[in-house]
Amino acid sequence: MSVAISFRDVVKKYGELKVIPELSLEIKKGEFFTLLGPSGCGKTTLLRMIAGFNSIEGGTIQFNDRVINQVAPGKRNIGMVFQNYAIFPHLSVIGNVAFGLQNRKVSKEEIASRVDEILNVVQINEYKDRMPDKLSGGQQQRVALARAIVIRPDVLLMDEPLSNLDAKLRIDMRNAIKEIQQEVGITTVYVTHDQEEAMAVSDRIAVMKSGIIQQVGSPQEIYQRPSNVFVATFIGRTNIIDATLIQDGSGYNLKLGSNYQESFAQLNVPSSKAGSTIAVQVSVRPEEFVISDVGTGLKATIVSSIFLGLNTHYFVTLESGQRVEITQESTTGAILTPGSTVHLTIKKEKVNIYNEVGEVNYSGGGRP
Known part of the structure; x- marks a missing residue:
């Protein structure tokens, strides 16, 4: 589990409009990497290209040495956590977390073992029999995170996962997400427009503007020595x-x-x-x-x-x-x-x- 991700001259076009022009980037195995930038800068588009939800009009994306441009989304072994959680309202916590494993035809014994393990990791085991409408926003987010991780994906993708939470819960959850990612050791690509959130969780950050990466570095490097005035501000x-x-x-x-x-x-x-x-x-x-x-x-x-x-x-x-x-x-x-x-x-x-x-x-x- 966990891979390095390489982007080589990646292009995304809508008609004749290039929204991502010739982007190259290396994400290390096991690192927490954040795509940061204002709305419309291309960060979610790039995330969806990794997932296979958006086509690639040029260049290549690789998981280790494997080019995934033409690999179907379901064959990429990716876990995703969305802004709106997307957990199933008719399934209990256990049912939600087990769903992906059931689709993969994992045995009942292994499903029970892996679900129990991941519920302990994300610290919601005591709520395992509850329905989603009986959970707080933070608890629902932990369910979504557990469901994404339990399938043991090569890459975890997170798209503005905390934007629907109140200020205090955002801080609590970003700390929890970082701790869980470190414990699991999975390559994580995280999208946000919140610079404080990015600084708190990331090993490295790519600051984007108009589909172009302005700077890649650790939170400290980017804060102390921003490459241009846009990054500084x-x-x-x-x-x-x-x-x-x-x-x-x-x-x-x-x-x-x-x-x-x-x-x-x-x-x-x-x-x-x-x-x-x-x-x-x-x-x-x-x-x-x-x-x-x-x-x-x-x-x-x-x-x-x-x-x-x-x-x-x-x-x-x-x-x-x-x-x-x-x-x-x-x-x-x-x-x-x-x-x-x-x-x-x-x-x-x-x-x-x-x-x-x-x-x-x-x-x-x-x-x-």
Whole structure:
């Protein structure tokens, strides 16, 4: 059980429209891999291509060394968990979980053993005789997950499985799904538009936009070194500030606003003459600002604040008129009041500097 999945120049077309153009990707055996992106970016289309529900107009998809382009969905040995659970209302928990095994002509003794085992894994054994209408949303989701896993598929596909749950239950279930996946060790491809959910469950994430993978990496890599401005703004919160780079000998000075500069010994900037100025965009996450009442840095005015216990969020206006968000660890001191003037510096080792159009990360960000 469990396979590596390879995509080689995969194309999906609807008529003359290419919704996925020449996509290549490697998913490792046993990893929890998430396709993340906004609605309409092609992530569910790609998932359905893995399942065999959508045709493939170019390239190949392989399970290990086996090309599956023309393999019928029922022959791919895939388990699926849908957004709406799709459990049978007329069958008990046991009946739902056993359904796939019965279709595969597994013996009654083995069905009983495997169903009992998986119900314990997903922690719903005590509800095994209940009907679906007597279960909570989280319990129904566990039934759907058990039914998908009990057939011992090579790949588990999950399409927005938590979107119908309330906020607290989503957190509980995403933790449970990750723990169950680790215990079972199955290659899992998970689709979501929720970046926090993706960060919480994934070994690696592929961020998609318009059918094109923008970046693949671990949650930490994608958050800390996003490949372009789209990824930076889609994963977490960030402030995008126009700035200039001035080459100074072997290094660079980053100028933000009228008076504030930070030096960088090395950036991946195309070669340019000493003293030349390059327009850039800088991604500064809220926690990468430092507030000071000393007269250095970017001058800013406090607009409002939100106290959230461990952290306090400030919304400020820069001299340029741009509004930015700042997160600071809460202290025993008073919260800064609206109208207060402060100065902001940046944690320069953490910010990301992009070219003028936001497509190239000069700070060494990841690539697709």
